Amino acid sequence: MFIRLVNVKGSGKTYRYAQLVESFRRSADSRPTHRVLANLGHLSDEEVGVLRRAFSQLGDKTASVVPKAAPGVLLPGLTIQQNLQYLDVAVCYEAWRRSGVGRVLDALAPRGASEMALSEVTAILTSHRCVAPGSKLAAERWMPDTAWPELLGVQPGRFRNTRIHRALDALDRNSEELQRRLPELYLSQKPRFAALFLDVTDTWFVGRGPPVAEKAITKEGFYTHAISIVLLCNEDGYPLRWDVVSARRGDAPLMESMLEKVCELDWARQVPVVMDRSMGKTATLQKVAATGLRFVTALTKQEFDTYTKGSIPSQAVEALDARAPNAVVQAAHAVEDAGMRRVSDTLYVRDLGLVQQTMDDDSSSGRSLDKANPAGDALRLAQGVRAKVAAGDAPDFKTAARALKLTGQRMSEYLRLLDLAPDLQEEVLAGHSRMSLRTLVEIAGQPDAEEQRRAYAEEQLKKHVSRGASKTASTTRPPLQPLRLRVVVCFNPSRFVDARLAADETLAKVRAFEREQNERLRSPHARRTKETVYSQADQELRRRSLLDTFDIFVAEENGHPTRLELRLNPKAWQQRRRFDGFHVIVAHPDSLGDAGQLASLYREKNCVEQDFRHIKSEVELRPVRHHTDAKVRAHVTLCMLALLVDRLLERTLREAGRPMTAAVLYEQLRGVHLNRCFAKGADQSVYLLTAPSPDCEALVQALNLSHLTDSQIVAATIKQR
Numbered sequence: 053m054f055i056r057l058v059n060v061k062g063s064g065k066t067y068r069y070a071q072l073v074e075s076f077r078r079s080a081d082s083r084p085t086h087r088v089l090a091n092l093g094h095l096s097d098e099e100v101g102v103l104r105r106a107f108s109q110l111g112d113k114t115a116s117v118v119p120k121a122a123p124g125v126l127l128p129g130l131t132i133q134q135n136l137q138y139l140d141v142a143v144c145y146e147a148w149r150r151s152g153v154g155r156v157l158d159a160l161a162p163r164g165a166s167e168m169a170l171s172e173v174t175a176i177l178t179s180h181r182c183v184a185p186g187s188k189l190a191a192e193r194w195m196p197d198t199a200w201p202e203l204l205g206v207q208p209g210r211f212r213n214t215r216i217h218r219a220l221d222a223l224d225r226n227s228e229e230l231q232r233r234l235p236e237l238y239l240s241q242k243p244r245f246a247a248l249f250l251d252v253t254d255t256w257f258v259g260r261g262p263p264v265a266e267k268a269i270t271k272e273g274f275y276t277h278a279i280s281i282v283l284l285c286n287e288d289g290y291p292l293r294w295d296v297v298s299a300r301r302g303d304a305p306l307m308e309s310m311l312e313k314v315c316e317l318d319w320a321r322q323v324p325v326v327m328d329r330s331m332g333k334t335a336t337l338q339k340v341a342a343t344g345l346r347f348v349t350a351l352t353k354q355e356f357d358t359y360t361k362g363s364i365p366s367q368a369v370e371a372l373d374a375r376a377p378n379a380v381v382q383a384a385h386a387v388e389d390a391g392m393r394r395v396s397d398t399l400y401v402r403d404l405g406l407v408q409q410t411m412d413d414d415s416s417s418g419r420s421l422d423k424a425n426p427a428g429d430a431l432r433l434a435q436g437v438r439a440k441v442a443a444g445d446a447p448d449f450k451t452a453a454r455a456l457k458l459t460g461q462r463m464s465e466y467l468r469l470l471d472l473a474p475d476l477q478e479e480v481l482a483g484h485s486r487m488s489l490r491t492l493v494e495i496a497g498q499p500d501a502e503e504q505r506r507a508y509a510e511e512q513l514k515k516h517v518s519r520g521a522s523k524t525a526s527t528t529r530p531p532l533q534p535l536r537l538r539v540v541v542c543f544n545p546s547r548f549v550d551a552r553l554a555a556d557e558t559l560a561k562v563r564a565f566e567r568e569q570n571e572r573l574r575s576p577h578a579r580r581t582k583e584t585v586y587s588q589a590d591q592e593l594r595r596r597s598l599l600d601t602f603d604i605f606v607a608e609e610n611g612h613p614t615r616l617e618l619r620l621n622p623k624a625w626q627q628r629r630r631f632d633g634f635h636v637i638v639a640h641p642d643s644l645g646d647a648g649q650l651a652s653l654y655r656e657k658n659c660v661e662q663d664f665r666h667i668k669s670e671v672e673l674r675p676v677r678h679h680t681d682a683k684v685r686a687h688v689t690l691c692m693l694a695l696l697v698d699r700l701l702e703r704t705l706r707e708a709g710r711p712m713t714a715a716v717l718y719e720q721l722r723g724v725h726l727n728r729c730f731a732k733g734a735d736q737s738v739y740l741l742t743a744p745s746p747d748c749e750a751l752v753q754a755l756n757l758s759h760l761t762d763s764q765i766v767a768a769t770i771k772q773r
Contacts, residue, residue, distance in 0.1 A: 548633025
């Protein structure tokens, strides 16, 4: 095919028309001749030149054509076959190439003779999660309507369900090595990381889920089959390490496990790791310090007094009225007068320097155990709780545990010791047991008393043998070093006011509940018992975490409840409100920076929190539709790679002075399509590029990707499907 120009004279003027012409041989005599396929009408010299260059390339099976037409004008004689999603996909692909992940995957899993490369399938699936997240079946249906076949030179039919799932299995097999190499890719662009951020989230499933999924309460409060995801990222939000584990494990042990994996790596050492307050317990901090990593986290409120030793100026704001119009300003002035330094309107700090503390109790339980015989002390507590319930002094075990200042979870563990055979309980109470509390709880789980005695004897023997070896080892083992931490007290006046107002609202709701219950009791049709009224009040207080703040009293007449009274314990309430607006930052003793810098660094932990929000909302991490552990891990890896692509694009835009989220960027680019057209008589497609808007052109220029909207460059790079 070629373009022929025809000149027609009339009315003293010469008119020029373009025709699409094809050469062929006549069947009668086999002589070559021409036939007109389409009359294209009047075309400018530029349009004629573009078309001639375009049709000259049709003999090259690897070349595609993007003729440049006026905006919104389709060249005559061309029919649109397909409107392909192009610019947002192409930008994703360019970010993917810049990341270097494709090169890593090519090295780990070279292309097979008849297969698409793992890097190609992963690139498509990653872009799918970025611009049109959905199931893998949805990705299979989506890919042919995009420009991916033209960008990669693959036929749409090759991207099918079986190939996708083979690629997911391969991606899971290579995920560990991929994660090992990711820091090298990032550090090739910068000398070192400024900070690392660590956190845990969870996700649930459509259906039962894989074996790794277990029934657990998610962070949103759902009880369902779920998994936990641990993520370590850098200050740019780039994922460095991630792990998929059972949701039944607590956040602190999961983060401890991640720290142990990276503590010996060069890129992690001497870089502060920022973690949330779930790591802020003495026992946990002891383990974190043992890794040798620098860290920054916040203490739980139960640990405040242990490390601040009365240095929190809570008395300065104790009497402030949070409902006053200028309550925030009053609170700020009060703590400043008490010696705290202003860093910003929402941050006041007091540097306590280095504080030394040793781990000497079971701090997670809320009550110290007897160090000489912790298992025996735990068993005595369990027996005391059981006696309170049996005597009617407490309606249930949780209430009795609360009176002993024990958390429900810890008390549940202690109560399992009551399942031990009576003679074994006597051994434990006498202090003859040499094993840990956890081991005794496991033994108590044996249903048969004889099995318990056998397991107990075996453990005692092991301890006896190991004790002799440990005596020799203890002479060379270094003693446990005291825990030394940088401690910074922080105060946020706005948070203080918000916390006090929320507390007043909670009290008002408790009083409203009390009035409602008493109105029901005054009804002549009331048929409730004292136990029922008590139980409902207990549930209400438990739901609001106020069991240690109120005492429940139910008045009776003639064996029927007549009035419910919830008595506020002023001392307990004041203790609860004492640290409103305050939090305590602790860090490795060698941490650099002053108090304000450490506090600000801790606040930057929203970097990893934003990553989690991003993969949950924009990338749609959940719900998960896979039912094998390998596929679930691969799905999480794809979400992390999509996160990386989005963060790379956002960073480039930010550095170019056009800050924008990846989601908004894709929306702006979505209007530029690659239009696959048909020319009558042609054996290949012609491609027209939708003219980008000025805003779209400015975005691709900011990304340094202007070639993606240049018709000539696109014509030379894309491949015919």
